Amino acid sequence: MDTQPRTSQHDADAEPQRRADQSSQPGASLDVLILAAGLGTRMRSATAKVLHKLGGRPLIAHVCRTARALVKEGRPVYVVVGHQAEEVKAAVVEELGEGGAVFVAQTEQRGTGDAVMAAREALENSNSTLLVLSGDVPLVRAETLGALYHQHRSHRGHGAAATLLAVRLEDPTGYGRIVRDAEGLFERIVEQKDATPEERAINEINAGIYCFETRKLFPALARVQPANAQGEYYLTDVPGILRADGEDVSVFVQSDAREVSGINTRVELAEFERALRNRTLRRLMLDSGVTVIDPAHTYVSPEAQVGRDTVIHPGVVIEGRTVVGEACEICAGVRLSNSRVGSGVVIKDHSVVVDSEIGDHCSVGPFAHLRMNALMEEGSVVGNFVEVKKSRLGRRAKSMHLTYLGDATVGDRTNVGAGTVTCNYDGKQKHPTVIEEDVKIGSDTMLVAPVRVGARSVTAAGAVVTEDVPPDTLVAGVPAKVKKKLSQEQPESPEEKETAAAATPATREA
Ligand code: UD1
Ligand code: CA
Numbered sequence: 001m002d003t004q005p006r007t008s009q010h011d012a013d014a015e016p017q018r019r020a021d022q023s024s025q026p027g028a029s030l031d032v033l034i035l036a037a038g039l040g041t042r043m044r045s046a047t048a049k050v051l052h053k054l055g056g057r058p059l060i061a062h063v064c065r066t067a068r069a070l071v072k073e074g075r076p077v078y079v080v081v082g083h084q085a086e087e088v089k090a091a092v093v094e095e096l097g098e099g100g101a102v103f104v105a106q107t108e109q110r111g112t113g114d115a116v117m118a119a120r121e122a123l124e125n126s127n128s129t130l131l132v133l134s135g136d137v138p139l140v141r142a143e144t145l146g147a148l149y150h151q152h153r154s155h156r157g158h159g160a161a162a163t164l165l166a167v168r169l170e171d172p173t174g175y176g177r178i179v180r181d182a183e184g185l186f187e188r189i190v191e192q193k194d195a196t197p198e199e200r201a202i203n204e205i206n207a208g209i210y211c212f213e214t215r216k217l218f219p220a221l222a223r224v225q226p227a228n229a230q231g232e233y234y235l236t237d238v239p240g241i242l243r244a245d246g247e248d249v250s251v252f253v254q255s256d257a258r259e260v261s262g263i264n265t266r267v268e269l270a271e272f273e274r275a276l277r278n279r280t281l282r283r284l285m286l287d288s289g290v291t292v293i294d295p296a297h298t299y300v301s302p303e304a305q306v307g308r309d310t311v312i313h314p315g316v317v318i319e320g321r322t323v324v325g326e327a328c329e330i331c332a333g334v335r336l337s338n339s340r341v342g343s344g345v346v347i348k349d350h351s352v353v354v355d356s357e358i359g360d361h362c363s364v365g366p367f368a369h370l371r372m373n374a375l376m377e378e379g380s381v382v383g384n385f386v387e388v389k390k391s392r393l394g395r396r397a398k399s400m401h402l403t404y405l406g407d408a409t410v411g412d413r414t415n416v417g418a419g420t421v422t423c424n425y426d427g428k429q430k431h432p433t434v435i436e437e438d439v440k441i442g443s444d445t446m447l448v449a450p451v452r453v454g455a456r457s458v459t460a461a462g463a464v465v466t467e468d469v470p471p472d473t474l475v476a477g478v479p480a481k482v483k484k485k486l487s488q489e490q491p492e493s494p495e496e497k498e499t500a501a502a503a504t505p506a507t508r509e510a
Contacts, residue, residue, distance in 0.1 A: 026159035027129040027213055030149060031075070032067040035115045035235075036060050036092075036135030037082025037106040042264045048083040050135035051091060052269060055276045055302045056319055059263060060088060062138035064095040069142040070131065070149075078122060079135075080115045082106040111232030112208070113224045116217070124218040129153070132235070134208040136262045139272065140165075144259060145209070148252045152211035161216045161247035162239045164189075165209040167254045167261075174264065175205035176236045178251060186249045188240030193229040204253070206236060207260035216242060276302060307343060325360070334365070342378070356388075359395075377412075391422075394437060406430070408447075411437030411455065419444040436471065456486065 040049025050060040060079075067077045079101050081088045092101045106118040116132060123130060129152060131145060144165075152163035164186075166178050176189045177199050189206050190199050220241045224233050243249045254260050263269050280302045284290040289308035292298050297314040300306070304318045307326035315333040318324070322336045325343030330336070333350040342360035347353065351365030356374040358364060363381045370376070374388040382388055383400035391405045394412035399405060401418035407430050408422045420441050422433040431449035435441065439453050442461040453459065454471030463480040472486045 026153045027127050027215075029075075029126075029128045030071060030131060031078060031123060031126060031128045031214070032071050032131045032133060033078040033080065033116065033119055033123070034060070034063050034067060034133045034135050035080050035112055036063075036088055037080045037085075037115050037118075038109050038135075039083040040136065040264070043266060043269075045266075048088060049263070051084065051087055052263075052266075054138050054263075054269065054272055055280070057095075057303075058091040059138045060091050060135045061095040063133055063135055063140075064092055064101070066140060066142050066145065067131075067133060068096060068100065070145055076100060076102040078102050078104060078119055080104050080106050080118050082109050082115075111226065111230070112235035113221055113233035113237065116235050117221055117233070120218050120221075123214055126214050128214045130212045130214045130217060132210045132212065134262060136264065137208060137260060138263065139259050139261075139276070140207075140209060141259060144254055144256075148209070149211055151250060151252045155248055155250040159213070159248075160211075160250040161213050161242045163211045163250040163252055164239055165207040165254055165260055166204050166251050167207055167257050168204050169257055169261075170203070172200075172203045172205045176208075177202040178204045178206055180204075186239065186243060186251050188243065189234075189236040191228065191230070191234060191236060207254070208262060209260065210235075210239070212238070216247065220245070280304075313349075331365070339370075405433075407449065408433040408435065410435045411439060413437055414439040414441070416441045417443035417445065417461070421446050423448045458486065 036050045038049065043049050043052065051058045054062060064077060071077060077096060077100065079092050081103050082105065085105060089103055102122060104119045104122055106115045129149065131149060148163060148165050153159045155163065169175065174192050176191045177195055179187045179190055179199060179202065181187045217238065220238045223241055224237045226233050228234060239249045258275055263272055277299060280300050281292050281295045281298060284300060284306050285292055288306055290306045291311040293312065294314040298312055298316055300318040301320055301322065303320060304322045306324045309326055310324055310328040310330065312330045313332040316330050317335040319336065320338035322339050324330065324341040325345065327343055328341060328345045330347050331349040334347050335352045337354045339353045339355060340357045342358060342362065344361045345358055346363045348365035351368040354371045356370040358376045359378040361379045362376045367385050368382045369387040372390045374390065375392040376382060377393060377395045379396040380393040381398040381400065382393065385401065386399050386403045389406040391408040393399065393410045394414065397410045397412060397414045399416035403416055403420045404422060406422050406424040410416060414435050414437060423446055424430050424433065433447045433449045434452040436453060436455040438456045440458045442459045442463060444462045445459045446464040448464065448466045451465055451468060453465065453469045454473065456472050457469045458474045459465055459480060460474065460476030463476050464478040465475060466479040469475050472488060474483045474486055475481060476483050
């Protein structure tokens with residue numbers, strides 16, 4: 001905790017005499033407190049509101065990221081937790097790292113004022129300005145909060161005791177209204193449920209985001225009473241109390257209503273989701289050069305990256321930190337989650353790729369499923385109704401139809417015939433299958449793992465391979481037996497093979 005009064009660099013150098021009197025100066029540093037203890041009754045959910053996801057991340061994670069951009073390196077963000085405290089803490093730690101946050105517990109949720117009071121011990125002796133954020137206002141930008149803080153510090157040349165973020169809304173229903181006096185100066189905030197019909201007509205609302213001088217906040221907060229319609233301790237009473245004491249309370253009016261709106265219902269959550277999605281898709285189209293055929297039916301995580309000239313068809317879902325390279329075609333109904341896709345890749349309709357990696361110039365699908373660190377090396381192909389789990393396909397390897405590859409390694413240029421299954425599970429354990437390079441696995445081969453098929457070998461259709469197959473060997477039958485040793489052809493260079501294959505396209509299909 002930074003309790004030493006400090007002046008800004010400019011003051012310290014040029015006007016050392018002013019160091020003596022700090023009492024009317026704004027706090028020397030900024031602390032951020034996020035309120036995240038409430039359940040969010042209006043969500044009608046068993047899950048605390050701040051854990052509901054927007055753009056694939058909990059609401060609280062959005063607020064934490066913004067907070068971190070504002071506090072000095074090495075200073076923690078303070079978070080008030082209550083409902084589902086452990087889960088909320090985990091979401092915060094996920095965003096800020098261990099030690100990035102200090103948690104204070106609000107055991108009973110008796111209102112936003114009570115929530116801030118929970119942080120009294122941690123903060124009351126700090127000579128800081130306290131920026132209070134709501135865990136349910138996820139889209140507010142660090143720039144906006146920086147401007148709020150600036151106004152707070154520079155108000156009338158000496159700084160305000162409190163500055164609140166306000167916005168004018170066409171429909172202010174549900175929000176606290178800002179009541180101004182005859183001169184247009186801030187007087188107090190009145191909550192919707194306590195407001196008179198005249199006050200309800202006010203459309204300037206409190207966004208629930210404030211700067212307070214920490215030393216003035218806690219004494220005023222101690223005077224808040226739950227004498228209101230909800231029987232709660234309202235943080236919103238504090239600016240009025242300070243004002244009545246003759247302190248300066250300033251109002252920072254923000255013009256973008258969406259940015260400072262809170263999420264209270266699932267309808268609002270869906271509206272935010274759409275707004276965030278539009279923002280992401282516009283960025284991809286305008287800045288990244290991505291074609292999005294139907295933005296109304298395309299879902300891309302704000303954390304994802306997509307390269308130039310990639311085309312995204314309708315119904316595509318790209319989740320998490322997925323990275324897609326340039327000039328790819330992502331066809332209808334594809335889902336990519338936390339995966340890496342190289343350049344020049346085609347992913348055909350209704351394929352699902354989770355936690356996996358696809359190299360350059362690969363082809364996937366339609367109806368393929370890659371998961372758990374599936375890795376496709378450059379130019380490999382996975383086709384119709386093929387599932388690949390925790391397996392690696394070498395360069396230009398192919399598995400075109402109706403196949404399960406689990407815990408398998410498939411060598412370069414190997415072709416896996418239709419209906420092949422790696423029988424990787426014996427009921428207790430998973431076992432690996434290794435298929436070396438240039439192998440031809442015949443249709444409907446069962447590879448009973450652990451098993452290895454040597455380079456250039458061939459399995460006949462319907463073979464059940466229970467033992468390792470040496471290189472250059474044809475096996476067939478149930479269980480598979482060696483039928484013959486294959487002659488060692490002169491190995492062609494890869495270039496020659498490509499030319500030959502291109503000349504006779506009919507032979508290319510497996
Ligand atoms: C609050 C403001 C209202 C403002 C609105 C802006 C009060 C009394 N009202 O209303 O003036 O217009 O935000 O979005 O502050 N929380 C706790 N502990 C509690 C209660 C709430 O941590 O005991 C947390 C919630 O988890 C939430 C935040 O405080 O993140 C705001 O609480 P919420 O109940 O949503 O307040 P509003 O009714 O929206
Ligand atoms: Ca709210």
